[in-house]
Amino acid sequence: MSEHPPGYEAEQPVDLSKPVAYRPPPVPEPPTPARRPEGRKEKQKKAPAEAAPAAPEAVYGLVTVANVQPRTFKSTVARKLHAGLEPRHVNVRLWNGVGSVRLDGLVVADMPADPHGTDWRRQSWTADQLVIPVPDDLHAARAAWWMLDRLEAEGRPDLVSTAIVVGIQTGAHRMLGRKIAKTFAARTAEVVRVKLPGGVVPADDEARWEPLVSVVSRALKQLSSRSRPTQLSLRTPNQIVHLDSRLHGKAANQ
Template sequence: MSDHPPGYEAEQPVDLSKPVAPQLARAGEPAKPGHRPPPADVPAKPPRPPAPSTGTLLPPEAVRRVVTVANIRPRTFKSTVARMLYTGLESRHANVRLWNGVGTTACDGLVVADMPADPYGADWRRQSWNADLLVLPIPDDLEAATAAWWMLDQLEAEGRQDLVLAAIVVAIQTGAQRMLARTIVRNFTARTAGVVRVKLPKGIARADDHARWEPLVSTVSMAVRRPAPASRAAPRRPAAQSQVVQLDSRRQGRAANR
């Protein structure tokens, strides 16, 4: 006969050296208070879908502008600047054309006009009046810098001050005259929209060196996206001979009034 009352089970010894697993609730039985069943295996999260690509190429932007590259002095890298601008803008804008600046052309897209050097001022003055943006190449040469300054004087005297203020100067630095190059940057920065420096050691321009011209291409591309200027009246003749500001070579190109 057992010494324990009915329904009482004798306590069994527990081996503390072995982990004790909590008892699972039987099917159909409520969980005991304070009892937390072991967590079930959580399935791995499915991988996130790749984020949509932000590098989708957009179609070239179409603008209608005439970009005139001009300097009345020869050997100013004018044609080189025009070709590099045409090559760089062709991938950014639709319907880009390179024009030699002779005669007339239809402005049905973005036109890069390589104006012929014209010391007498007939062609560049007529074509510059129809320009939306003036790009002025100036190497570190005193005569080229003086001619560019005179061109800006003439445009202002004939009513194109807007073209002067929005002009982009390409300061081409060959290393021949470093002090003159710094003076060109300082003087033309104060008068135009900005100066982009392009270094061409010894005056050598490689046709495949597009990275060197990228800052200029970006500057011109942003400029042609701006709203077109308002309609312009006919050019007027200056009332008197405009004052020519020369760059004195004895002072390495500092502006001096004659």
């Protein structure tokens, strides 16, 4: 009868002359993730698509920036309009309003200040869109109002009703500035107020002119639907506009 219990195996002798190989313990496998029930799919968030920049639009027309009163920020308004409209429309040019111009695109005319009334009449008569800068100054406001009166009397009431007034707020006369905006808004298409404290035009102030640029750009897209006097033909590409005071306006030389 054996002295060992059942299942006991005698221990085998170990040969110490041979190196013993090291076996690392087995690495446990990561748990298998639970499967989602059939029919339920995980929603993937789509990255927002970047909006493509709008392509410039082709508009053929003459935008006249005018006020017969000197020192009304007229040239500043013309330059800012040109800079703002250039990315939005094809072939935008700034013109000094002297002589003739080819309308192979959009022309922004900086009309020379002319209290006597000859130059502004011949240029405004052929304009497609009138932009009138009016600072918070009584003389500038009266001059702009007189211009609107003359345009209506000389056959361009369409320019008056579609005109865009730029109310320049220098802070010199705040109550007068508010009255100017209210008065001209009742007669013209829109009044856009631009703040220039102290009458100073900062170099990097494009943001404050953006509302005006947007209003003018929107008005230019409606040029084809406007009614024009029978003396003026519809705008066509490469049309040449001659500014001759003998041809435009009944009282051009008065």
